[in-house]
Amino acid sequence: MRLIALCLLLTATQVSAATPAPAAPTAVQATPATSSTVDFELRDPKTKEVYFTGSEKTSQDGKAILKETLYFDAAKKEVQKDSFSFEAASLRPIDFSSSNSLTGEFSKIVPNEAQGLQIEYRPSLEAKTGSGVVKSDARTYLASAAGDLILQNWDHLVAGKAIKFELVVPSRLESIPFQLVRRET
Numbered sequence: 419m420r421l422i423a424l425c426l427l428l429t430a431t432q433v434s435a436a437t438p439a440p441a442a443p444t445a446v447q448a449t450p451a452t453s454s455t456v457d458f459e460l461r462d463p464k465t466k467e468v469y470f471t472g473s474e475k476t477s478q479d480g481k482a483i484l485k486e487t488l489y490f491d492a493a494k495k496e497v498q499k500d501s502f503s504f505e506a507a508s509l510r511p512i513d514f515s516s517s518n519s520l521t522g523e524f525s526k527i528v529p530n531e532a533q534g535l536q537i538e539y540r541p542s543l544e545a546k547t548g549s550g551v552v553k554s555d556a557r558t559y560l561a562s563a564a565g566d567l568i569l570q571n572w573d574h575l576v577a578g579k580a581i582k583f584e585l586v587v588p589s590r591l592e593s594i595p596f597q598l599v600r601r602e603t
Contacts, residue, residue: 453477468492481506485562491520502562509563509570510556511535516588525588527560534558539588550591558584558593568598575600 453475460470471494474487483506489498497520503512514527522543530536534554540547552558559567571581578600584593 451477451479470497478506482512483566495519500562502560504560504563504566508556509559509566511560511563514560514562527586527588529554535586537586537588537591539591541589548591552586552591552593554584554586554593557582558586560586571598 454477455473455475457473458471459468460472461468470489470491472487472489474485476483476485478484482503484501484503487498487500487502488496491497498516498518500514500516502514504510505512511527511529515525517524522540522545524538524540524547526538528536530551533551535552535558536549537552538547538549567581567583568575574581575598581598583596583598585596586593
């Protein structure tokens with residue numbers, strides 16, 4: 419069960435304001451770190467039954483963004499934890515890991531400068547961990563960056579232009595081509 423894709427369907431229930439952290443005293447003033455937290459619920463649209471709740475903390479320190487997302491079941495037990503850091507301007511991954519305590523599913527992605535992105539994936543606790551390298555370029559993204567990719571390209575999408583990119587799929591140890599377009603309503 420992958421919850422990452424479901425993040426795009428979240429109902430935000432609380433957002434805390436971004437608060438700058440104190441900057442380290444140096445001769446050159448660093449960009450202050452900022453953070454925000456969104457608490458959300460994933461529920462049945464008809465019955466309103468809550469399947470999962472979660473919390474995503476986003477922090478930015480200089481040119482890097484870190485998103486840490488926790489998912490909880492109805493009994494408030496943590497069932498999945500995702501951690502994703504990426505470059506703010508390019509959305510290029512710095513580090514990604516995801517673990518699901520219900521299924522034992524685990525994935526980790528780190529850049530391998532010589533070859534692309536190094537992927538480790540295990541579908542369950544009983545399964546063997548697979549690994550591979552996905553060639554990547556400036557158009558290769560992780561699903562965790564989908565919301566940021568849409569926001570970054572909003573003007574292009576509104577203008578009717580397609581955004582073509584490669585989406586890394588850890589479970590398949592590969593990336594697949596996608597095209598993002600504006601849906602007419």
